[in-house]
Amino acid sequence: MRFIDRVAWLNVREGKVLGARSRGNDVFYLPGGKREPGESDVDTLRREVREELGVDVLTGSAECFGVFEAQAHGFPPGVLVRTACYTAEFVGEPTACGEIEELGWIGHEQRGLVSVADGLILDRMLAAGLLWSRP
Structure with a gap:
């Protein structure tokens, strides 16, 4: 087995999570990315969110x-x-930056727009009451 190790930011508003689609991708992903050598999860989160979305994660x-x-x-x-x-928590308003082409607010009923891996995360978020599902 080979693993791709990444960190993702869960930004939820009105029962939907922020998704980002980079150029050339057919699905949305939860914003974030891969660690650079020596970075902690939080360092990676702060760097990736700043580069991809132009906002700063609060220390x-x-x-x-x-x-x-x-x-x-x-x-x-x-x-x-x-x-x-x-x-x-963060400062600023997320905007598509760098390699990001499009942002979208994705509800659980739209989980087909995200990767299988991120779909599992949306399932857990729904179970935790972070996302809403239409009856």
Whole structure:
């Protein structure tokens, strides 16, 4: 097994989570990315959110929601993505920056717009009451 290790930011508004689609991708992902050598999860979260969305995560506000593993989108079978998910307060308004082409607010009923791995995270968020589902 091979793992892609990443960190994701869970930004929820009105029962939907912020998703980001980078150029050339057919699905949305939870904003975040891979660690640079020597970075902690929170360092990665702060760097990636600043680069991709142009907002600053407030120091000391990051809380781990969980770590999830699933088949990595667009990779051969057996390549898994391990995603450490964090909620965090921030300053600014998220805007598509850098490699990000489009932002979208995704509810649980729209989970087909995200990767399989991020869909599992949306399931957990729904169970925790962070996302809403239409009756």
